[in-house]
Amino acid sequence: MHLLESFKHCPLPKDLNGIRFRDSTVPFWERLSLLIQTLSHIVHSENRFYPIQRNLQVQGWVKHFLAVNQKNRNELAECLLSELTGYLETREPLEQNIFVWRLTGNRRIGSTYPQLAGELKLDEGYIRYVFLGTLHGLIKASMEEPARYSILRGVVKDLHKESERQLTQSTKVTLDYVLKGMELEEIAGFRRLKLNTIEDHIVEIVLTDSSFPIDSYVSAEAQQRIAEAVKSCSTRQLTPIKRALEDDEISFFQIRLVLAKSGGII
Amino acid sequence: MNLEETLYRHFGFSTFRPGQKEVITSLLEGNHTLGMLPTGTGKSLCYQLPAYLLKKHVIIVSPLLSLMEDQAEQLKVRGEKSVLALNSFLTPRQKQSALSQLNRYRFIFLSPEMLMLDQVITEVKKLDIGLFVIDEAHCISQWGYDFRPDYLHLGSVRERLNNPLTVALTATATEAVRTDIKSKLNLREANEVVSSVDRSNIAYIVENFSNYETKLTRLLELAKEIKGSAIIYFSSKKTTENVTQYLQENGVKSIDFYHGGMEQEQRKLIQQQFITGQLRIICATSAFGMGVNKEEVRAVVHFHLPVSMESYVQEVGRAGRDGKQSMAVLLYCEGDEGLPLRLLDQQIPEDNQIEGVCTMMSEQNENRQSPEVLRQHYSLSEGQWNFIQHYVKEHQEQVEMSVMIEQLKQYSKTRRQYNINRFAGLFNWLKTNQCRRTAILQYFEEDLLKPNLICCDRCGVNVKELTENLKESILNPVHPFEWKQELTAMLVKDPELYEK
Numbered sequence: 001m002h003l004l005e006s007f008k009h010c011p012l013p014k015d016l017n018g019i020r021f022r023d024s025t026v027p028f029w030e031r032l033s034l035l036i037q038t039l040s041h042i043v044h045s046e047n048r049f050y051p052i053q054r055n056l057q058v059q060g061w062v063k064h065f066l067a068v069n070q071k072n073r074n075e076l077a078e079c080l081l082s083e084l085t086g087y088l089e090t091r092e093p094l095e096q097n098i099f100v101w102r103l104t105g106n107r108r109i110g111s112t113y114p115q116l117a118g119e120l121k122l123d124e125g126y127i128r129y130v131f132l133g134t135l136h137g138l139i140k141a142s143m144e145e146p147a148r149y150s151i152l153r154g155v156v157k158d159l160h161k162e163s164e165r166q167l168t169q170s171t172k173v174t175l176d177y178v179l180k181g182m183e184l185e186e187i188a189g190f191r192r193l194k195l196n197t198i199e200d201h202i203v204e205i206v207l208t209d210s211s212f213p214i215d216s217y218v219s220a221e222a223q224q225r226i227a228e229a230v231k232s233c234s235t236r237q238l239t240p241i242k243r244a245l246e247d248d249e250i251s252f253f254q255i256r257l258v259l260a261k262s263g264g265i266i
Numbered sequence: 267m268n269l270e271e272t273l274y275r276h277f278g279f280s281t282f283r284p285g286q287k288e289v290i291t292s293l294l295e296g297n298h299t300l301g302m303l304p305t306g307t308g309k310s311l312c313y314q315l316p317a318y319l320l321k322k323h324v325i326i327v328s329p330l331l332s333l334m335e336d337q338a339e340q341l342k343v344r345g346e347k348s349v350l351a352l353n354s355f356l357t358p359r360q361k362q363s364a365l366s367q368l369n370r371y372r373f374i375f376l377s378p379e380m381l382m383l384d385q386v387i388t389e390v391k392k393l394d395i396g397l398f399v400i401d402e403a404h405c406i407s408q409w410g411y412d413f414r415p416d417y418l419h420l421g422s423v424r425e426r427l428n429n430p431l432t433v434a435l436t437a438t439a440t441e442a443v444r445t446d447i448k449s450k451l452n453l454r455e456a457n458e459v460v461s462s463v464d465r466s467n468i469a470y471i472v473e474n475f476s477n478y479e480t481k482l483t484r485l486l487e488l489a490k491e492i493k494g495s496a497i498i499y500f501s502s503k504k505t506t507e508n509v510t511q512y513l514q515e516n517g518v519k520s521i522d523f524y525h526g527g528m529e530q531e532q533r534k535l536i537q538q539q540f541i542t543g544q545l546r547i548i549c550a551t552s553a554f555g556m557g558v559n560k561e562e563v564r565a566v567v568h569f570h571l572p573v574s575m576e577s578y579v580q581e582v583g584r585a586g587r588d589g590k591q592s593m594a595v596l597l598y599c600e601g602d603e604g605l606p607l608r609l610l611d612q613q614i615p616e617d618n619q620i621e622g623v624c625t626m627m628s629e630q631n632e633n634r635q636s637p638e639v640l641r642q643h644y645s646l647s648e649g650q651w652n653f654i655q656h657y658v659k660e661h662q663e664q665v666e667m668s669v670m671i672e673q674l675k676q677y678s679k680t681r682r683q684y685n686i687n688r689f690a691g692l693f694n695w696l697k698t699n700q701c702r703r704t705a706i707l708q709y710f711e712e713d714l715l716k717p718n719l720i721c722c723d724r725c726g727v728n729v730k731e732l733t734e735n736l737k738e739s740i741l742n743p744v745h746p747f748e749w750k751q752e753l754t755a756m757l758v759k760d761p762e763l764y765e766k
């Protein structure tokens with residue numbers, strides 16, 4: 001509660017877009033922070049350091065990225081610097097400092113969230129929020145202006161594909177509308193598509209991203225009951241589940257959503 | 267080339283530390299070896315150096331994932347590329363790919379759980395194993411500190427791997443525990459290299475308080491007084507955080523906390539800040555320490571009592587790895603023994619929990635409850651749950667449930683008593699009028715070799731004198747610059763020359 005309280009007095013960061021970038025934010029940060037740490041050491045001719053990111057996949061990615069990159073290391077570091085500076089200059093001072101102080105270089109290990117909170121005399125939750133917004137903006141910028149952010153673009157490229165790759169084009173459009181806060185009926189009307197089709201899109205989105213929130217389409221209580229019905233029928237076929245529910249208020253769409261969200265485990 | 271030359275060539279050290287050469291020689295002569303070397307003096311070298319001479323694969327079993335990662339990382343940072351840590355941190359895909367190319371690696375770290383998988387054994391078996399290393403080998407003994415049931419299988423694992431040359435390493439094992447280690451590993455004929463547990467460069471000091479407030483005030487004073495790096499150990503996460511805040515608010519700089527409840531990235535940052543000296547003091551639970559190799563820690567302070575003499579010796583062993591004078595300060599306030607006793611108790615299940623869980627576990631399918639439900643229903647701690655799980659797994663096929671329940675109750679009772687006795691070992695040490703160093707050695711059944719000039723509070727040493735004599739330079743605090751300058755300094759060698 002106190003977290004929300006403190007947010008009242010602090011503006012929400014622009015570009016915060018958790019649903020869209022949820023899957024790519026963390027790996028993006030892991031890659032970028034390790035790339036910067038690595039370049040920082042190389043540039044200062046220090047070749048031994050403890051990688052700040054432990055994930056072997058991320059370490060492998062950085063190695064690969066440096067191996068295939070044509071530029072010499074100093075040039076690469078300077079380009080990255082100018083891309084980051086260029087982007088950060090468009091942001092609020094608070095964001096600029098939080099972002100840079102989170103980074104680890106050869107001289108200094110990055111700050112933790114509580115340390116930043118102490119330093120900046122702000123709520124830790126708010127710091128996390130602001131930081132996330134900066135990352136989202138950075139991802140967005142590098143996707144929208146690949147020419148200007150060529151190195152950052154390389155960091156995000158395959159990540160973003162990963163999370164939205166599986167969605168069909170039409171579903172992506174629906175997702176964009178959903179994220180703008182439109183109701184399913186509205187989207188159907190607007191796009192001159194059947195409601196059924198839009199519902200299919202939503203199920204598809206939930207199938208590719210099980211953390212996508214479905215509460216606005218099925219109440220928590222209904223989700224609970226559907227899950228129980230699925231368990232008791234020990235089937236994933238819709239008709240017997242619907243029959244077992246003995247409730248006309250619950251639609252096939254809602255059952256499908258719960259099934260999709262459970263990813264097969266109920 | 268003699269061993270000293272090899273040491274210098276690969277590690278840059280010119281002399282061995284006590285015990286190292288003996289263990290290595292014994293191994294190179296082809297003998298299974300149990301090495302007991304004091305904390306922080308270089309057990310890793312006992313398997314790393316032979317690896318370069320044997321030119322075969324070295325398998326290392328470590329009890330803790332974080333420890334294993336840290337050790338693998340330290341090898342890599344030293345420039346050794348051929349290192350693999352195979353553990354449950356890896357994704358299934360990474361695991362598969364690592365397994366299929368095991369023979370590319372010189373050092374292969376494995377968790378004991380991994381070694382219980384047939385597929386892993388099959389792959390490891392294909393290797394020409396030069397050395398099989400069991401680090402923190404006391405974990406195999408129920409009577410050692412930090413018993414890990416998974417370690418018990420290592421004896422049969424060794425057999426399945428056709429008895430490779432084996433070295434078991436530990437810092438804290440009484441003679442009974444050493445015998446147990448050898449028997450569990452089927453290494454009855456192994457050589458033993460036992461150096462003293464004594465860390466001669468650590469002075470032991472106990473200070474007594476009559477209430478919490480005075481103890482806390484004293485900690486504040488210490489935090490300001492101690493020069494150089496220090497670790498302050500706590501037994502509870504909450505207190506770790508609260509006391510850190512108290513110290514920060516009262517003017518202690520470059521101090522922060524670390525415990526197992528923190529996110530991985532935040533933990534890593536704190537650990538690195540401490541290692542690089544950006545943080546001077548770290549307040550931590552025992553989750554911090556193992557595997558963290560910082561050479562110049564000048565003091566280890568205990569705000570709470572450890573659960574045994576062994577844990578105490580391990581924890582204070584984080585001090586003075588560079589060999590320079592350091593100290594261990596334990597702050598004791600009457601009644602402090604309640605916390606460790608409670609913590610120990612929470613590791614062992616109660617009779618009614620045993621009955622309930624076992625009965626429900628033996629139910630037929632339809633009434634069977636998920637482990638989570640069972641745990642919650644009987645409010646079992648993780649330790650209690652593992653305790654029961656492990657016992658049932660090992661004995662289920664041998665006896666009927668009702669018999670097993672009785673046996674398990676009996677076993678719990680024995681363990682509980684055993685834990686209390688062990689804590690008593692520490693508590694007696696705390697209350698002793700004797701020299702603390704002598705008393706530690708007595709606990710490990712050793713005689714004190716030669717008197718130590720800077721010994722312990724009973725021998726007349728105090729913190730004030732000690733700190734006055736420490737030649738420690740004050741660390742310069744590392745402040746971040748304003749963002750643009752900071753970023754430029756990070757990525758450009760000569761920021762002065764850099765023009766946008």
Ligand SMILES: Nc1ncnc2c1ncn2[C@@H]1O[C@H](COP(=O)(O)OP(=O)(O)OP(=O)(O)O)[C@@H](O)[C@H]1O
Binds near residue numbers: 279283305437556583
């Ligand atoms: N012969 C040597 N000369 C100088 N330094 C050494 C020597 N051998 C090891 N060291 C250093 O001692 C430190 C501790 O080594 P290591 O981590 O192997 O200790 P350990 O006995 O395994 O400690 P722990 O009790 O924590 O398991 C390392 O920094 C290592 O480089």
Ligand SMILES: [Mg+2]
Binds near residue numbers: 309310401
């Ligand atoms: Mg060790």
Ligand SMILES: [Zn+2]
Binds near residue numbers: 704721
């Ligand atoms: Zn003494």
